Structure formats: structure tokens, C-alpha cells
Amino acid sequence: MIELTEIRAAADRIAPYVLRTPTVPSPGLSELLGVPVTAKLEVLQRTGSFKARGATNRLLQLGDADRGAGVVAVSGGNHGIAVAVMAGELGVKATVVMPRTAPEHARQAATAAGATVRVTDDMPAAFALTAALRADGLVAVHPFDDPAVLAGQGTVGLELADDAGDLTDVLVSIGGGGLIAGIAAALRELRPGVRVWGVETEGAQAMSAALAAGGPIDVELSSMVSTLSAPRVSQLTYDHAAALVTDVLVVSDADAVRGTLEIADRAKVWTEPAAGCLLPAARRVLDRVGPQARLGLVLCGGNATTASLGLGG
Template sequence: MEAHFLEACVNLEQIKAAQQLLAPVMRRTPVVASRVLSETTGFAVSLKCENLQRTGSFKPRGAYNRIANLSAEERAAGVVAASAGNHAQGVAWSATELGIKSTVFMPTGAPLPKLVATKAYGAQVHLHGSTVDEALVAAREFADRTGAVLVHPFDHEDVVAGQGTVGLEILEQLPEVGTILVPTGGGGLIAGVAAAVKAVRPQVRIVGVQAETAAAWPASLAAGKPTALASMSTMADGIAVGCPGEVPFAEVAAHVDAVVTVSEEALSKALLLCLERAKLIVEPAGVAAVAALMTCSPEELGLTGPVCAVLSGGNIDPLLLTHVISHGLRAAGRFLGVHITIDDRPGALVSLLEVVRANGASVVDVIHSRTGGELALDEVEVFLTVETRGPDNKAELLTAFDRAGYAVRLQN
């Protein structure tokens, strides 16, 4: 294992300097209590709302600190970055605030709202490749060709130090905090939070949370060095990073107590909970810490209270939000999709819908088809989408269908 993987290089003085630099331009985001998560875990849980930060995520903290520390010669050459959205917006906004030209390379499939916002913040945007890694290759080539400074999304000391100001704020807002959970992708945020918090209160437990289908950190920590994933796929694009950075790796290896993973279903449920109970719009990557509190046991997380979960961002495409809400409602047992074959006779559909009504559920959609390949001449297939009052009501309705003699096939 190479030496720079062993030695953490971001210190408290760097993070405090970043905090002083950022104070006039960054929002001190609120910490709000979550009653439902407190009841779920048995610990007092609060949410650190970085989804309410400028540009909608924590990213401007690191980007601004990195760019503000450039020399006059470096500033004159401009900056370049690669990102699917949040880092792009952070770099664009920070560069414009500092009067510096910015260029951003984004994957061709980057969410439209993030693309539009990045342009609005002042960056010249180029679409390149299908992944952030491919966009990063183009950004590096641009830097080599033009002399622009590459502002990496997580693999630089100034970026990590800027993100570490989140940790200092948490300690100021929740002085007795016992555990901090942080969404984790490339590692800039958790590295900065861990470096700041452990320097001031080493007893505080730091837990990273990754999407299980894009989790490079467990294997990397086991190997003792950043290790790339062969493939990844998750709705949480903000933490979909195939390989941790070397600078964050040193901090995480030295200071982070555990890294856990959560499913796509858990992310959907967590997003829905934030929307319904906390009245906060959070993107899938941003709710990873909440998902862990909802699905992992306190023993698995090693919780000591009070607990703080960082909401790292709120930039979500409205179309994706619609899909995720639907997915979350299904995962929570509040949406039920069923295929049922009934007799093709007057009143048969009414009888089926009466079962739904009698059990207190509401029909969202009905598709009535006579053209199914396996249907007899006197049969009709009905696809029902039903809103239930929760898992218990869903089970009651399925039992009622069975008692009424209906053969039910659940939607996949």
C-alpha cells in the first residue's frame, strides 16, 4: 500500500480557513429534527439540510474553496470540471462569483434541469460521453490543451477542506452529536466531515452510506487502496462514482468508522419520507443517510445519539421525482398493481371494483383488455392500480380478492 494512502493530509486548520473564506458566500444550512426517524431508531435524529445550500447541494463549498485559492495566473486561464450535475453547478456558480471563466463537461444523459442550471450559472457546457468518467477524460484533455485548471469533484485537498465545513457546522449546531451519517460517492464530503469532526470530537461516530449497486468503498477499504468497480447502476447519480479519490481515501481510511450500503427501494422510501414528513425535496443520492436509518438496525450502524443525517443535495429532475415517488409508494405498500382475469359480462367490472371500495382502497387507474393472448372468448383482463392506506390495508385487499374468487397476479 502506497504511503499517501496511509497519511491523511487535510487538517483542521485548512478546514477552519475554508470556513472563514466561505462564511460570506455560503448558507449556514439548517439542522431540523425528524420525529419519525427518531421513533424508528430510538435516538434523537436531526437532518443537516445541504439540499438548501446554494445551487442545491454541498458542492459549492469545495468548489469555491478550490477556485478561490488559485493564483492570479491560474485564474486567468479559467477552470474546467466534469460532472453529471451538482459539481457542475457548484463550479459554475463559484467561478462566476469569483469572476473566472468556467467550462464544464457533462455526460450526454445528464438531467436536463442540472444542465440548464449549469449554463445559467455561467459555465460553457459541453456534452461528452455517457458517464462522468468519460466526461472527466474530456475535461482533462481540455485542461492540457488550454491551461485551464481542472477542479476535481472530490480528489483535492482544497475541495475536501471546503466540504469539511459541513462537519464544523454540525458540531456547532449539535454540540452533543454522537453519530453522523453521510452519503458517500467519490468521498469528498465524508472525508471532509470526518477530518473536521474527528479533530474536534474524536468520539463521534462517522458512517458513510452508498447505494449498494454503486458501492466502491467497501472493496476499496478492504484492498487498502481505491479500487474501481467493473460496473454500476443506481438512481442516485450524485454518489454513482466508480472509484474513490486518493485524497478522500486517506481521510476515510483514517477517520471513518463504517461504510454501509442501501438498496434502490430504500432510497425511494427515504425520498418519499423526506417529502411527506420533513417537507423537503431531496435527490436520491441526498437521502442515502436517511435510507440507512430506515433500513439498517441501530446495532448495524453502531448508533450513539444524538444522530445527524446529512441531506447532501436536492437537485432532482421533476420527471425522475415522479417515478421515484411512485416507486417509493409501491415499496411502502401504498400502491398496488394487480392483473385480474374476470368474466366478460355486464357488471363483472363493477363487482371487482366493489371489493376495492369495500376495503377502503382507491382506484388510481383501470385498464380493461379483451385482447390478451391467453384469454378465452368470454374473459377480460383487468389491470388495476390501487392506492391503499399502507401495508396492512394492501394485505387486507389481497385477501379480499382471494375470498371473492379472483386469481390475482401482482405487477412486477
């Protein structure tokens, strides 16, 4: 389990490279949901998502030999962008492996940052190619199965604990589980009374399936939300979720997209469906915990285009 000391060390390490993103009350979402809502705006983070935190923490701990060998990352979009951009800044050669379902703008962003981008038919094939490249000598920067990455993501929880008012419930999207694991580990120590809820989309239910099975299992992916589409959570992230997360809620792709549009309308913030899914889940949390709740929503990323949501543009 990740300790608070590791998260604090990560915060110090990455501070020159990433942003301390705003943690702000949202009058619009508070009015919509009928309870106080605080938004953590990782949409404003470098590379457009929280992924810059974990990637930077991992890259900064590479030894000289690993830096010389170069790194490889598998990604549905945001992790690949983060590794490409931060590796470029730190002078490390990067290869990013993405499935064809990854957004075209994510591939373009990784390429523009100087990374070599390899495209596979699907996410399981992307993980397989990454394993082969790792066997050839590249150093993996895993999107979630790495304590250094989890500690980096946990800095979001540090900032929430420092900057948010009194919260009763924090909602966090889950792909492979790195973000929620890091945040839950930080809040366990700093805000022990806060409940942490995970949110997935139908067809990208790796964590809820693992919790039902008693451990990580492979899942079939069908969600259009590529940034949440991990084919399997890791033992590391599963252990954190099983111990620290109140529950994992699953919403439809359509509700996730509607959540994106509602957040844009009410909070005046553009998110991707991986963050939009929090809004329908928040309504279900309120049904369970009651109207005295004070919610924190981690708006994890904003790397979606209107075209990718079928809105033209």
C-alpha cells in the first residue's frame, strides 16, 4: 500500500514540472445537485489530465541506464500524451503504444511531443506489444501498476485535502485504478472520514469486476470511453480499492457523455466523458448518503474534442 510519505515525496519531486491545479467550489454543480460541490480541475493540468503527475514521478526516478534505453508506455490516450510530453521535456526517448480506439488527437499529441507512436488493433494487443518492447530493453512506464505512478497520482489527494473545504464524499473515475488508489491513500491519512467512490462506464468495468471476483480478472472492453478502458486492473490498484474505496458505480456511455455536457453547461468546464461519468454517479451517491453530503468531484481530464463526442466541429 502506498504511504503518505511516498506521496509527499512525489509532490516535492514533481512540483517544478506539473501544476497545482485549482480546487474550487462549483456554484453551478451545487445548484444542479442540491448539495455543495467542489471540483478538482485536473482538466487544467499539463497535458490535459492528471496523468502528467504519475508519469513525471516515474520518469524522474529513472537511472542513467534506463534513461539511455528509453521508455515505453501503453495508453488509451492521456497516459501516452503525458509520457510523451514529459519524457520529451526530460530528454528521454519515448515509445507510446495505443489501440486504434484511442482518439486521433491523442496520437497526434504524442507524436508532436517527439514520441514514437505504435498503433495496435485493440487494448489487449497494445499491452502485449508493450511487453514485447519491454523485453527488447525499453523501460515500461505503466499507467497504473507502479508505486511511483500511484504516488504521483496521489498528489491530487494531497491537494484536495489541503485546498477543499469539509467534504463527505469524493468521486474519482477508474480506468486501471491508479488515480483512485493514490487519492484514497492520501485521504486515508489526511481526511479519514471522507468516503471515496469509484466510477466506471459500462464496457470498461475492470475494477468492479475485480471486486466482485475477489481479485483482478480480464474484462471485455466495449465502452467508447477509451481513457477508462483498461482490460484488467493490477493487484496493486485492486488492493487499494478493496481496502479504501466505499464502492464502485457503473454508468452508461450515454450518461457519461450527458455528464460532460452538463458539466460544461453548469460548471463552465470542458471535460472528457471519463470525467463526465462522475455526474450521473454523484446523483446515485446522494441517493445513498442523503442530502447532507458535501461532494468533491475529481475532473480528471479534458482531452476530448466535440467531434469525438459526435457533436461536430
